[in-house]
Every structure is written in structure tokens, then in C-alpha cells.
Amino acid sequence: MTAPTSRNSRLPTRIAATSALWLTAALPVATLPAHAQQPASPLPPAARQAVEVTPLSLLAASDQTFGVTGEEETLSIPFHMPATVRGRPATLKLAYENAVHILPGLSQFKIALNGLELGNLPLTGFEKPVSASIGMPAGYLKPGLNELTVNYSARHRVSCSVAGTFELWMRLLPDRSSVEILGKPASDLPILSDAAASLAMPSQSGRGLTILSARADTGADHVAWGADVAQGIALRLGDQTIVPRPEPAPLRAPDGDSLFPGLDKGVLGDSRNVLIGTADQLSAIVGSRIESAIAGPYLGLFPLGTSGGVVLVVSGRTPDEVTSAARAFANPNTPLPATADTILAAEDVVSLPDLATFPKGRPVPLADLGYKTREFSGYRFTQPLSVTLARDFFNLDSRKAILRINAASAPGIGAGSALSVFVNGQPAAALPLSRMGELIERRDLHLPMSLFRPGRNEILLAGDLPPAEGAPCLPEQSTAPRFSLFSDSTLMLPEYARLAQFPDLGTFARTGSPYTDGTADGFDLVLMSKSNEEVAAAWALAARMAQAAGTPVHPRFSFHGSTVPAGDALIIGNHRSLSRLAGLDLPVRQSDLTAAWGIGTDPSFVPAEEQPEQGEADEVLAQIEALRSVSRPGPDTMAADSEARDRWHKIIKSGEDQSVINTVSAAAEDVVASVRQHFPAVFGQARREETDLFASELSIPTGLLMQVESPVTPSRTWTILTAANDEQLAAGVERLVRRPYWDRLAGSATVWGADPAGTRSIEPSSTYHRFDSDLRLANLRLIAGNLMSEYVWYWTAGLLLLVASFGLVTRSFLGLGRGDNHD
The missing domain is CATH 1.20.5 (Single alpha-helices involved in coiled-coils or other helix-helix interfaces)
Structure with missing residues (x-):
């Protein structure tokens, strides 16, 4: 461990660094290295013909951004490659364009792949796109996750001002950029360790990921297995969006194939598929090679025919073994072998990952957040940072986070120079910079904790460095460093209260809360009609929630009519089926939904059995009333306590006895309920002016996500996904789980359509709270202190x-x- 450095011992280093800022340094434009200009070694004619070309638009995620702005910025493009790239050279072909205001000679961007520098590409002052080809020797591309990094640096042609920096930009053209894999693969057989990358690779036919069912009637077990597999793929891919769709397996007469003799390969072609079921259910589909290997929880990845398709097989001798295999695959910590298949033993079970949150009460260097000291010679310095807080972070905190700045500024900057700090897009603090130049040592900026939120938070450091008044504007000579932020600057968050607040779709999008809180009773995922579109929506939402939380979720799947959810629930169905949810107080009126979606809706989209009947609604109300009566106070209960219902009775399913967590949590919940009742303004109970989500002058949305308090168990949450019909439900969820739609979820209800700019939300008219993890007396003291200080x-x-x-x-x-x- 390195010995701690005192302030005095760092001072000479600071002075030397500050002196370096005052020196003028030219920025040479490097050329491509030799291996980037041409292939590392000539290939034989037969190998030169084996070229696999994949456009960058297909490799990268559909919501990936390809542009950069300002004077300096880093762009990261993650993508996945199959096992067949191992040991093969490749060529990276890039097409890009940039602003005409860019100054050639001093503007460029560096390209790196997996940390290995490929070379520098110049930026020109022309409007037409530019193409470049970079050769990569064998070993640069690797199976699985790869990361292409663009380090962009640009100067304005004529302007020497902060405003001029907003005119600079560069973007890659993904449809005209590609990765070309040269030579022949050493082996055509996929391996399990590359399963996620192989299944996420785009097919030439454009078919997406498909989860095949071996039987016509899809039961709750198959839906649960599909959700586990979708989460496993998503968690292994990082932030790439996964939208699998269910289909019955296309069967045919056995064709003699040793792997999948019962699958119609002409229908599946080069698609990416997952086949799930017990050994008996798959017996008519798989061949002897796979059938004989299923001797326990089984995972296998195999090629499909000769068209380039691939199939992941998840199986076992019993449904329990299939569940074990699916959940092992869902856990990103489970190591997958470099073989075609495997039987998972008990010792292969590993613990699930935990949500890594920012430490409290101690300073954390910016170096630990991935920042490296850099010298900046432009007019607007920007540096983003990200901080993750607990999913039940309580933001009624009057205390401040401390950002301790160690930096240096050069003489000659103009009046009004300052380093500003923004938290989640809101201004938080600012530090004036001296025009005479200075060494900034341990200067504290106080950031209001009220600007932070549960889950991921974005902090932006922006330094405006205008030129001194009367200074000559010579962009080609302005290469001297003007500002530097040192990586030993620190950020310290205070101890904060932990109390989950609902409804909040923003927290749901960032952390998956309350469905990823790890409560003992879990949650229910209810499909109102069990259509393929609802199943696909459930899988896509589960995958995105797992990515937000960093760990898989395992809901109890059910179909409406079997039971009424007693705890937390995620409910999916078209808006006509929502009329079955009798007694539910929605943030959007049913009449508004009918007015927006009911007129002109083809009734064929809604099966006849989905039409609600009065008897069915009465039955649902009776079930809700029966569940409510379990925790209803007796006649000898004091009237003053009638509103302080017991929040900590958990009902696992309809008709089961409840279980009390403990007296501490019950008492704490009673305190919150009492304060909520008598001081509604403290907990945001005051009704806000609502925005009309279905205003006539706005386009009709294609999807709606709502969050409400459970009518059965107080302080439990129901999140409802709906659309006009099943077809729009499928299209709506495919948009929702992608950026920027997912990042715009907020409030108690959000609607969206084809244009992301049309996404609209309403704030909740009232909120409710619950304790999930921290029942310490210190946490209760923090909550009380927050309320008193606010x-x-x-x-x-x-x-x-x-x-x-x-x-x-x-x-x-x-x-x-x-x-x-x-x-």
C-alpha cells in the first residue's frame, strides 16, 4: 500500500504541474501504426475470400450513441463477438463526419480497441463523410465483450470563446462502418462461455432472439424459465437491451440430425434461439447427442443446421432441474465452461452479485471513479462522473456532499471563469477561477443531497474558461494547457437516511425497486391474458430490471384469475383487461384510456374471454376484501390508531396466514404512517397539478406505465404496463426498455410513443413509504432529523x-x- 501523502509533500508536485500548464506544447498528429495501415500478414487467397462483414449498426446496441460534442470527449461503444473470431485478424472500417467549424491539424480522434491503441484519425473542415480502414492483427478482437473507444479532441476554426465550443461535433456513421473478420475460424462450434455474445449477435436475416416452447400451451413454469434466461443474457451483456420473443418450436419429421432432428431448420435459418423444457418435453426435438447428456441441470450451446443459427438448450430431467439450470444461467457470477455443454452440480451454485453503492462518510478519490488527471487547453472543460446510491435513499436530507477540488488554472483566462458542478442536470455549486492563475488545493464545494436520487446519479464538472479581454484570437496557437483537475480530488457523501418512497417510476427504472429489494415474500408478475405479446413484455421488463439492479429477479408468474397479488406485483395487459382490476385507484382514469385508445380499436385484438363480467369483478372485490380483513383492527382498537395499519404483515398468497417481520419494523412503520397522516406536506401528500397525459393536441401514446399502492396490502406496490391492444403492447415495451425512453420514466405514470420527445409523466398525488433494509435506531434518527431540518x-x-x-x-x-x- 502506498503511504499517505501529506499536503506539504504534494505541494512541489502541484507547483511543477502548474508550471507545466504555463508552458506551450504542440499537439502532434500521429499517423496510423503499421499494423493499422495494412493487415499484419498476407493471407492466402483461399483465406482472403473468407470475410465476414458486420455493420457497426448491427453490432452495437440499438440505443447506442455515436456522436461527441465540444472540445474533448470520450465515446465508448461496447459490442459482442462470437467464439469464431478467436485467433483471426480483422479490419475496422469507419465512416465519420464532423462540423465545418473544426480546425484541421489540431483536431483528431484516437481509436482504441479493448485498451489497445489502433491509431489517430484526423478531423477535417469538410461537410462530406470521411472513410478510414484500420487493420487489426489476430488477438485484437476477442470472443464476448469488446469495447471500441473514441478519444475526441477538436478546436474551433475561428472562435476563441466558450460559446464556440458548442458548434463542434463529430459522429460515426454506424450504417457505413463495419467490422470485417478475415480468414477461416479454427472451429465452427460455439462454446457456453460465449453464449450471451452468440445469442446477441445479429443474424443476417434480421431475426431477433427467440425463446422456443416445446409445447403449445405455455405454462407459468416456461414463462419463468424464459425470464431467467433473458436476464442471464442481459446481465452478461452489460447494458445492451434484450427483447426476446416467444414462439412455438417449428417441428418437422426427424431429418437424421444428431443435434436437432425435430426442428425445421428452413424456418429458423440463421436465427438465435433458446430451447427450454424437461428431457421428456424435448425428446421429439433434440437428437441422441443432447438427449443422452441431460443427466441433471443442463446447459448446452450448439449450431443449428448450416445457415449459421445457434440454439441454447436449457433442460433437466425434472422441472426443478430445469429451474436450477435457468437460475444458474441467470446469475452472472456463474462461470460457464469453454465447452459445448455442461451439467451443473451443487458446488457450481454461487452467490448473486450485490448492488455496489457509493461509500458513505469517507472521502473517495476521483481516481477510484475512473478519472485520470488531464491537462485541458480549450475553453470549456467537462468531466462526467457517476455515483450510485442505495435504492431506498431518502432525499429529504438538508446536509451536503463535499466535493474537495485539487486543481490548477493558468494565467490569462478571462473574467467569469468558473468550475461549475451539476448533479442530475441541476446546478449544485460553482468555484470561481482566478484570472492570475492559481494552485487550487483542498477547496470544498458543498453539493445539496436533495439533488441526488436513488440509484445512479450523474455529476458533471464543467469549467468555463473564456479568454482574457483583448487577448488575440489565434486558434492554431492556442495549445497551452489552461486548466487541470487532479485525480486526487475527492467526493464524500454524508450518512443519509434510508426510507423507500413510492410511487416513483424513476427509481424503478434506475434500480428496479421495489422488485429488486430482496424482500422475503418476493413479488408477483401477472399476465392478464397470457398472450405472446404479454410474455415478451414480461421477459423484456425482467431483463431490463435485472440490468438496473445488477442481479436477477425471480417473480412468481401467474395468469389473472388464479389469484389476486397480495404483495408487490408487476401487471401486464392491454387497457381493456385492466377493468378486471376492480377497486384499484389508478393515476389515470379508465375513461381517459377508453377515450384515447378505445375509439377505432379493432376488437379482434382482445379475445372474447377478456371482456370483464360483473360477476368476475365482484369476485375480485371479494378476494381483495378478504385479504384486507386479515389485518383489519378489532373492535377494541382505539379509533385514533385506525389509520395506522400494520405495514409489516406479509401475505404470500391468497388464503395463507400472514407473518409479522418484527415489532421494531412494525413500530417504525406506524410512526411513518402517523406522521404521514398528520403532516401530509412533510411526505409530499399535497396534490400537485397533473398534466393531461392524453391531451388532444399531443400525439396518442402507444404505451402507459403506472405505479400505485396495492389495494390489498398497504405500502406494497403494483406497477401496471398497458397499451391499446396486444400489438401496441409489444411495440410499446420494445421502445420502453431502450434509451432514451427508459431514462425518462418518472412520477406515478408515464406515456410514450414513436417520438421519444413525446414522453410525458405525471407526479403522484400522494406518496407512501416503507422500510426495506435499515431498521437501526440511527436510521430512524436520521429520518427524524431530516424532517425537522427540512x-x-x-x-x-x-x-x-x-x-x-x-x-x-x-x-x-x-x-x-x-x-x-x-x-
Whole structure:
């Protein structure tokens, strides 16, 4: 471990670094290295003909951005490659364009792959696109995850101002850029360790990921297995969106294939597929090679025919073994072997990953957040940072986070120069910079914790460095460093309260809460009609929630009519089926949904059995009332406590007895409920002015996501995904799980359509809270302290009123006493 460095010992280093800022340094434009200009070694004619070309638009995620702006920025493009790239050279072909205001000679971008530098590409002052070809020797591309990094640096042609930096940009053209794999693969057989990459690779036919069912009737077990596999793929791919769709396996007469004799390969072609079921269910599909290998929880990855298709087989001798195999695949910590298939033993089970949150109460260097000290010679310095807080972070905190700045600025910057800090897009603090140049040592900026939110938070450091008044504008000579932020600058967050607040679709999008909180009773995922579109939506949402939380979720799948969810639930169905949810107070009126989606809706999209009947609605109300009666107070309960219902009774399913967590959590929940009842403004109970989600002047949305408090168990949450019909439900969820739609979820209800700019949300009219993880007395003290500090005037007024009342009562007693003495 390196010994700690004192302030005095760092001072000479700071002075040397500051002196370097005052020196003028030219920025040479390097040329491509030799291996980037041509292939590393000539290939034989037969090998030169074996070229696999994949456009960058297909390799990268559909919501990947390819542009950069300003003077300096880094762009990361993750993509996945199959096992067949191992040991093969490749060629990276890039097409790009940039702003005409860019100054050639001093503007360029560096290309790196998996940390290996490929070379520098110049930026020109022309509007037409530019193409470049970079050769990569064998070993640069690897199976699985690869990362292409673009380090962009640009100067304005004529402007020397902060405003001029907003005119600079560069973007890659993904449809005209590609990766060409040369030579022949050493082996055509895929391996399990590359399963996620192989299944995420785009097919030439354009077919997406398909989860095949061996039987016509898809039961809850198959839906659950598909959700586990979708989460396993998504978690192994990082942030890449996964939208699998269910299909029955296309069967045919056995064709003699040793792997999949019962599958119609002409239908599947080069598609990416997952085949799930017990050994008996798959017996008519798989061949002897696979059937004989299923001797326990089984995973196997095999080629499909000769068209380039691939199939992941998840199986076992019993449904329990299939569940074990699917859940092992869902866990990203489970190591997958470099073989075609495997039997998972008990010792292969590993613990699930935990959500890594930012530490509290101690300073964390920016170097630990991935930042490296850099010298900046432009006019607007920007550096993004990300901080992840607990999913139940309570943001009524009056205390501050401390950003301790160690930096240096050069003389010659203009008036108004400052380093500004933004938290989640909101201004948080600013540090003026001296025009004479200075060494900034341990300068503290206080960031309000009220700007932070549960889950991922974005912090942006932006330094505006205008030129000094009267300074000559010579962009080609402006290469001297003007500002540097040192990586030993620190960020320290205070101890914060932990109390989950709902409804909040923003927290749901960032952390998956409350469905990823790890509560003992789990949650239900209810499909209102069990259509293929609802199943696909459930798988896509489960995969995205797992990515948000960093760990898989395992809901209880059910189809409406079998049971009423007693705890947390995620409900999916078209808007007509929502009428079955009798007694539910939705943030959007059913009449508004009918007015927006009911007119012109083809009734064929809604099966006849989905039409609600009065008897069915009455039955649902009866079930809800029966569940409510379990925790209803008895006749001898005090009237003052009737509103403080017990929040900590958990019902696993309809008709089961409840279980109490403990008296501490129950008492804590009663305190919150009581404060919520008597001080609604403290907990945001005041009704806000709502935005009309279905305003006539706005386009009709294709999807709606709502979050409400459970009508069965107080403080539990129901999240409802709906659309006009099943077809729009499928299209809506495919948009929702991608950026920027997913990042725009907020409030208690959000609607979206074809244009991301049309995404609209409404704030909740009331909120509710619950404790999920931290029942310590210190946490309760923090919550009370937060409330008192946020509403100090209310508490002060109450205290003065109490003192005045005490004085009046005392005066009355003293007056009575003097009267008695006089008598």
C-alpha cells in the first residue's frame, strides 16, 4: 500500500504541474501504426475470400450513441463477438463526419480497441463523410465483450470563446462502418462461455432472439424459465437491451440430425434461439447427442443446421432441474465452461452479485471513479462522473456532499471563469477561477443531497474558461494547457437516511425497486391474458430490471384469475383487461384510456374471454376484501390508531396466514404512517397539478406505465404496463426498455410513443413509504432529523405554540392559587 501523502509533500508536485500548464506544447498528429495501415500478414487467397462483414449498426446496441460534442470527449461503444473470431485478424472500417467549424491539424480522434491503441484519425473542415480502414492483427478482437473507444479532441476554426465550443461535433456513421473478420475460424462450434455474445449477435436475416416452447400451451413454469434466461443474457451483456420473443418450436419429421432432428431448420435459418423444457418435453426435438447428456441441470450451446443459427438448450430431467439450470444461467457470477455443454452440480451454485453503492462518510478519490488527471487547453472543460446510491435513499436530507477540488488554472483566462458542478442536470455549486492563475488545493464545494436520487446519479464538472479581454484570437496557437483537475480530488457523501418512497417510476427504472429489494415474500408478475405479446413484455421488463439492479429477479408468474397479488406485483395487459382490476385507484382514469385508445380499436385484438363480467369483478372485490380483513383492527382498537395499519404483515398468497417481520419494523412503520397522516406536506401528500397525459393536441401514446399502492396490502406496490391492444403492447415495451425512453420514466405514470420527445409523466398525488433494509435506531434518527431540518419553521412554530400554551396554563394555575390564598 502506498503511504499517505501529506499536503506539504504534494505541494512541489502541484507547483511543477502548474508550471507545466504555463508552458506551450504542440499537439502532434500521429499517423496510423503499421499494423493499422495494412493487415499484419498476407493471407492466402483461399483465406482472403473468407470475410465476414458486420455493420457497426448491427453490432452495437440499438440505443447506442455515436456522436461527441465540444472540445474533448470520450465515446465508448461496447459490442459482442462470437467464439469464431478467436485467433483471426480483422479490419475496422469507419465512416465519420464532423462540423465545418473544426480546425484541421489540431483536431483528431484516437481509436482504441479493448485498451489497445489502433491509431489517430484526423478531423477535417469538410461537410462530406470521411472513410478510414484500420487493420487489426489476430488477438485484437476477442470472443464476448469488446469495447471500441473514441478519444475526441477538436478546436474551433475561428472562435476563441466558450460559446464556440458548442458548434463542434463529430459522429460515426454506424450504417457505413463495419467490422470485417478475415480468414477461416479454427472451429465452427460455439462454446457456453460465449453464449450471451452468440445469442446477441445479429443474424443476417434480421431475426431477433427467440425463446422456443416445446409445447403449445405455455405454462407459468416456461414463462419463468424464459425470464431467467433473458436476464442471464442481459446481465452478461452489460447494458445492451434484450427483447426476446416467444414462439412455438417449428417441428418437422426427424431429418437424421444428431443435434436437432425435430426442428425445421428452413424456418429458423440463421436465427438465435433458446430451447427450454424437461428431457421428456424435448425428446421429439433434440437428437441422441443432447438427449443422452441431460443427466441433471443442463446447459448446452450448439449450431443449428448450416445457415449459421445457434440454439441454447436449457433442460433437466425434472422441472426443478430445469429451474436450477435457468437460475444458474441467470446469475452472472456463474462461470460457464469453454465447452459445448455442461451439467451443473451443487458446488457450481454461487452467490448473486450485490448492488455496489457509493461509500458513505469517507472521502473517495476521483481516481477510484475512473478519472485520470488531464491537462485541458480549450475553453470549456467537462468531466462526467457517476455515483450510485442505495435504492431506498431518502432525499429529504438538508446536509451536503463535499466535493474537495485539487486543481490548477493558468494565467490569462478571462473574467467569469468558473468550475461549475451539476448533479442530475441541476446546478449544485460553482468555484470561481482566478484570472492570475492559481494552485487550487483542498477547496470544498458543498453539493445539496436533495439533488441526488436513488440509484445512479450523474455529476458533471464543467469549467468555463473564456479568454482574457483583448487577448488575440489565434486558434492554431492556442495549445497551452489552461486548466487541470487532479485525480486526487475527492467526493464524500454524508450518512443519509434510508426510507423507500413510492410511487416513483424513476427509481424503478434506475434500480428496479421495489422488485429488486430482496424482500422475503418476493413479488408477483401477472399476465392478464397470457398472450405472446404479454410474455415478451414480461421477459423484456425482467431483463431490463435485472440490468438496473445488477442481479436477477425471480417473480412468481401467474395468469389473472388464479389469484389476486397480495404483495408487490408487476401487471401486464392491454387497457381493456385492466377493468378486471376492480377497486384499484389508478393515476389515470379508465375513461381517459377508453377515450384515447378505445375509439377505432379493432376488437379482434382482445379475445372474447377478456371482456370483464360483473360477476368476475365482484369476485375480485371479494378476494381483495378478504385479504384486507386479515389485518383489519378489532373492535377494541382505539379509533385514533385506525389509520395506522400494520405495514409489516406479509401475505404470500391468497388464503395463507400472514407473518409479522418484527415489532421494531412494525413500530417504525406506524410512526411513518402517523406522521404521514398528520403532516401530509412533510411526505409530499399535497396534490400537485397533473398534466393531461392524453391531451388532444399531443400525439396518442402507444404505451402507459403506472405505479400505485396495492389495494390489498398497504405500502406494497403494483406497477401496471398497458397499451391499446396486444400489438401496441409489444411495440410499446420494445421502445420502453431502450434509451432514451427508459431514462425518462418518472412520477406515478408515464406515456410514450414513436417520438421519444413525446414522453410525458405525471407526479403522484400522494406518496407512501416503507422500510426495506435499515431498521437501526440511527436510521430512524436520521429520518427524524431530516424532517425537522427540512421543515424547521413548522417545528419552531409548534415549539413556540407549546411554550405559549404552557405559559397560559401556568398563569391560570398561579391565578387560581393566589385566589385561594386570598380567601
